[in-house]
Amino acid sequence: MKISGQIKFVIKSCAIFSILSFGFSLTGFLFPDDSSIIGDPLIVSNPSLEHILGHVFFGMIAGVLSLRLKYVFLIGAFALLLDADHLLQFFNVEMISRMVHSVPFAIIIAVIMLYVFGKKDYRLAAISFSAIISHIAFDVWFAGQIYPGSTGGFPLFSPFTVEIIRFQGLDWLYLEILAIVIVGIIAILDRKISIKNHIEK
Template identity: 45%
Template sequence: MLKDIIKFILKNSIIFAFVSFAFSMIGAFFPESEFTIVIGNPLVVSSVTYEHVLGHILWGAVIGLGTLSIRYIILGGSFAIFLDSDHLLQFLDIELVSRMSHSIPFAVIVSIVFFVILRGKDIRICAVAFGAVLSHIAFDIFLADVALNSDTEFPLFSPFTFETISFQGLDWLGVQIIGVSVVAITSYFYKRKEIRLKNNLTKT
């Protein structure tokens, strides 16, 4: 049982991290954009701390609570922190558009990737993937407000536009609530369908 859960989390987390990394590479194809810069070594410029890592995992786990399943709760935390796999590109010291995967189009794309890979058999993973992106954004807003008393910006609709949208204060709560709601509603309808199928099998 535990072995199956670990395998489930590792397999899907690797897929999520790879898609985040691949999507972020798009940011290297706009050298003429005013938003393209050499971001720098993430260990230097990204302020990686225990609070940052644990916060993203916790916020992501809250997203997974909507499924009422431990494996999806853990998966939500894993997805949320692995969204930052885009930072690996910074080690290459190449010009990039920053935070490409911190966007709604990425959330949609990674959900579709899971839907295709799983052939639509587990829509909950798709919802958790979408919600984890929102939870990551939510925690970044929260951390900037609490630790730095400032706002934070995201290219929320990249790659269609690299214009950033600013968030501050309790904006994080609204973003997090949307993420939890997406997962909870999807999980509810998934379980209803599952119960209906079981009842049909019982009748036959």
């Protein structure tokens, strides 16, 4: 793939990931009894450079075993772009935050990415899934640094349930390792499939 093609691939992937993240966050409106006005994310979440770069860094670490530089950078971007769900907060509406911080969404976005890019880019599907896991890992770690002993909570199985699942201590490490392992396993399998197809040709 030429450089121009690589750039288009990255832009298209990031655009789809962002749109899906924002779109899925709308499922929070399905639970009015559990909703609340969260407020301006620039005030409530108080995003910092450390927070932004941290998501990118955790994502890139998870993508190392993809063995492709473009995926390493792409998963870093995905891990950051997952927070596109915060855009709803600017409208000052009642909602449930972090709906995209969930396993069902990770599965959905992996499948959609696989479908959009020709049902062959398994590494893209893997990093799309793992970007969400690594994002959660950083959130848990970062919360522990700011508020020692605190727990990070997410509706991990939304939209099926908005029950908050809590993480604390070294849970962030186990989540990050999980993200790394998923990418590594898929990369190995993808390589074996490519070699097999090449030999058969």
